[in-house]
Amino acid sequence: MIIRALFFTGLSLLLSSCVQPPVFKGEDYALVKSNYPVVTLNGVDIEKSYRLDLKAGKNSLVVVYNTYQYDYFCTFSWIAKAGTAYEITDQENRYPLTLYHWYRKNSLWTRKLSPMDPLECLRKPR
Amino acid sequence: MKPTSLIFFLLTMLPALLFSTGVTAREDNPALEIPGVDETDIRNSALAFVNTTTAPGLEGATLNVDNNERNSDQWRSSLGFSAEITLPNHIYNAYWGLAMVGGSLVDNLRFTGANGQPIHINLRRDIISLRGSLGLSFPLNEHFKLRPVITIATSDMLTKGTATGLLDDNGIPTVITGENRAQILSTTGTIDAIYWYWYDDYRLELSAHYNLAYTDSFSETEPILDTHAWSQTGQLKSRISGPTSLTLSGRPWRWQAYANHTNFITQKNSALGYTALFEIGGGIEWEINIKPLDWFGWQSIGISAGIITSRNVEGFNVGLTAR
Numbered sequence: 069m070i071i072r073a074l075f076f077t078g079l080s081l082l083l084s085s086c087v088q089p090p091v092f093k094g095e096d097y098a099l100v101k102s103n104y105p106v107v108t109l110n111g112v113d114i115e116k117s118y119r120l121d122l123k124a125g126k127n128s129l130v131v132v133y134n135t136y137q138y139d140y141f142c143t144f145s146w147i148a149k150a151g152t153a154y155e156i157t158d159q160e161n162r163y164p165l166t167l168y169h170w171y172r173k174n175s176l177w178t179r180k181l182s183p184m185d186p187l188e189c190l191r192k193p194r
Numbered sequence: 195m196k197p198t199s200l201i202f203f204l205l206t207m208l209p210a211l212l213f214s215t216g217v218t219a220r221e222d223n224p225a226l227e228i229p230g231v232d233e234t235d236i237r238n239s240a241l242a243f244v245n246t247t248t249a250p251g252l253e254g255a256t257l258n259v260d261n262n263e264r265n266s267d268q269w270r271s272s273l274g275f276s277a278e279i280t281l282p283n284h285i286y287n288a289y290w291g292l293a294m295v296g297g298s299l300v301d302n303l304r305f306t307g308a309n310g311q312p313i314h315i316n317l318r319r320d321i322i323s324l325r326g327s328l329g330l331s332f333p334l335n336e337h338f339k340l341r342p343v344i345t346i347a348t349s350d351m352l353t354k355g356t357a358t359g360l361l362d363d364n365g366i367p368t369v370i371t372g373e374n375r376a377q378i379l380s381t382t383g384t385i386d387a388i389y390w391y392w393y394d395d396y397r398l399e400l401s402a403h404y405n406l407a408y409t410d411s412f413s414e415t416e417p418i419l420d421t422h423a424w425s426q427t428g429q430l431k432s433r434i435s436g437p438t439s440l441t442l443s444g445r446p447w448r449w450q451a452y453a454n455h456t457n458f459i460t461q462k463n464s465a466l467g468y469t470a471l472f473e474i475g476g477g478i479e480w481e482i483n484i485k486p487l488d489w490f491g492w493q494s495i496g497i498s499a500g501i502i503t504s505r506n507v508e509g510f511n512v513g514l515t516a517r
Contacts, residue, residue, distance in 0.1 A: 087488045103280035118282060134285045135333040157280075159493060162392040164336045168483070180483040180491070181444075191336075 086175040090153040093121035098148035102156040104165060106131050107141075124150035131156050131186075133164040138193055140164045142186035155180060163189050235464070237421045240319075240351070241409050242465035244378050245425045246270070246458060247297030248323040250345045251384070251403045253454070255502055257509035259467035263304055266467060270297035271513070277490030278331050289341060291327035295349075296320075299466075311367065313359035321378075323349035329384070341386040349378040353416075374416035382407040395437040403429040426459040435479075442480055450498070451476040468507040475500020479515060492516050 090099050098121075100106070105116035108130035120129075128145040142165045148154065155170040161183070168180035246252070247270045254271040274293025281288055303315040329343030354373045362368045388401045405427040413419035433452040440447040457470045479496025486492070495516045502509035 105282075133336070135335045136285060137335040140336060159491075160390050173484070177484050177486045178488050180485065183483070189336075 087172055087178055089172050090170070092151060096124050096150050098122045098124055098127075098150060099153045100129065100148075100156065101153065101170065102129075102131055103158065104131050104133050104156065106156075122148045124148055129156075131165055133158060133189070134194075136194070138191045140189045140191055142189040144184065144186050146184060161185075165189070233418050236418050237411075237423065238462060239465045240353070240376070240419055241411065241421075241423050241425065242458070242461050243268075243297075243299050243319055244321065244349060244351065244380065244409060244411070245407060245427065245461065246466060247321055248295050248325065248347050248349055248380060249405055249407065249425075249427050250325065250327065250343070250382055251386075251405065251427075251429055252456065253473070253511055254513050255471070255473075255509055255511045257468075257471075257502060257507055259507045261467065261506050264301065264467055266299060266301040268297070268299045268466070270295065272296070274325070275486075275490050275492070275516070276327065285333065287331040287333075289327070289329040289331050289343060291325075291343075291345075293325045293327075295323040295325060295347070307359065307361070309361060309365075311359055311361060313357065315355060315357050317353065317355040319351060319353045321349050321351040323347050323378075327384075337391055338387075338389045341384075341388065343384040343386065345380075345382040345384060347378075347380040347382070349380070351376045351378060374413060374419065376411050376413035376416065376419040378409060378411045380407055380409045397435045399431075399433045401429075401431045403427075403431070425461065428457045428459055430455045438478070445481045445483065447478055447480050447496075448494070449476065449478050450496070452498075452500070468504050471502050471504050471507065471509075473500045473502045473511060475511065477515065479517070 092099055100120045100122055102118050105118060106120060106129050107113060107116060109120065110128055125147060126145070127148050128143060130141055130143050133140040133142060142163060144156065144167050146167065153170040155168045156165055157168070158164055159166055163185050165186060167184040167186070169182045171179045171181055173179050246268070252270065256269040257267070259266045259268075272293050272295040274291060276289065276291030279288040279290065298321070299317075299319040301315070301317040303317065305313055307313045325345055325347040327343050327345040329341055331339055331341045333339045352373070352375050355371070357370045359367050360370055383406045385404045386401060388399070390397060390399045407425045407427070408422065409425065410422040411419050431452065431454045433450060435448045435450040438447045438449055452475055454473045455470065456473075461469050463469050475498055477496050477498025479494040481494050482492060484492050495514065497513070498515050499512045500510065502511060
């Protein structure tokens with residue numbers, strides 16, 4: 069009985085959580101969602117942010133990956149395309165953070181395409 | 195000959211066989227007496243099966259134990275997912291997981307009864323379990339993290355058995371069948387220590403895992419399975435992966451090789467015929483990078499195959515993987 073109740077609860081949660089399409093600020097904007105705070109945008113220090121609307125074109129971000137021993141300041145530089153969503157996340161790859169092209173396949177799942185390493189990750193002790 | 199490792203499975207079934215068929219109680223029939231065995235041994239064998247099937251961190255497996263007293267086949271498999279959730283303004287992340295686990299054990303036991311007659315027991319256990327985990331992930335640096343996790347699993351176990359060679363009141367060998375069911379609730383505390391390192395396109399991962407589990411079993415049909423116990427499990431895992439020249443839809447395939455050791459620390463060898471397993475294998479995985487419902491990510495899916503070995507046990511693991 070308990071197993072059945074848990075199963076149907078989980079199924080209900082599953083079906084009610086469909087993937088929403090990204091919302092862009094305008095026609096010439098891209099969207100960046102980051103799991104870790106963005107502290108610098110195009111060379112200018114900004115307030116910590118996890119979601120940014122970027123003008124399409126060449127952009128650079130510095131994102132901080134915090135650990136208990138060190139903080140890693142990772143610099144990404146790429147040409148952002150209008151109407152495109154990007155995601156920065158940690159995935160135990162070669163560098164602490166990786167930038168992906170976030171793509172909504174349908175309402176059930178998304179894809180992370182074209183992984184891009186940062187130009188550098190500066191390590192600073194905490 | 196004093197039955198040793200077989201005694202526990204026999205005793206697990208005997209009470210059920212007696213209760214379900216109305217055979218006279220053990221104390222009236224010397225043929226059913228087995229010296230040197232107590233109810234603790236009976237419980238240990240049942241709970242060992244639960245632990246070796248549903249404990250967190252165990253991969254799927256098909257095992258065979260074959261010695262002078264026992265020939266048993268056991269398999270386990272699971273389908274689940276897990277993910278870390280980044281918590282803004284915190285260094286640590288949250289961790290969650292869900293899994294459905296299934297397993298089965300078929301045990302053929304041979305021993306000598308109190309009157310010197312041969313006795314054969316054929317025992318089958320089936321279990322299905324739903325498991326949920328919540329924890330935290332503490333990254334110490336870019337290569338190492340510690341992860342304490344609490345897991346709760348609810349299981350349903352069905353046991354059926356047949357005993358031949360037991361003597362009735364007239365000393366004539368007879369066949370007895372029995373069945374019992376138990377519901378099990380397990381609470382497991384786990385510590386994971388995970389290290390990874392990249393050299394060029396090659397990745398090495400080393401991890402250690404420790405489980406401390408409290409298992410509570412409830413049974414209306416078998417009082418001996420209305421019980422509880424603590425158990426400990428330790429695992430050491432190693433994995434290396436590298437690039438291949440293969441791609442599919444622009445995403446690469448990687449090869450992998452692994453070696454794992456699992457030690458069921460508090461389990462007696464007599465319960466299932468083994469207390470530790472060593473597995474070595476390899477496979478290939480596709481860097482699919484999808485996120486179902488945008489909740490959790492599957493970085494790669496693939497196929498793997500491995501062989502499992504230990505004293506008195508051999509086995510294999512072939513299946514799909516998703517990380």
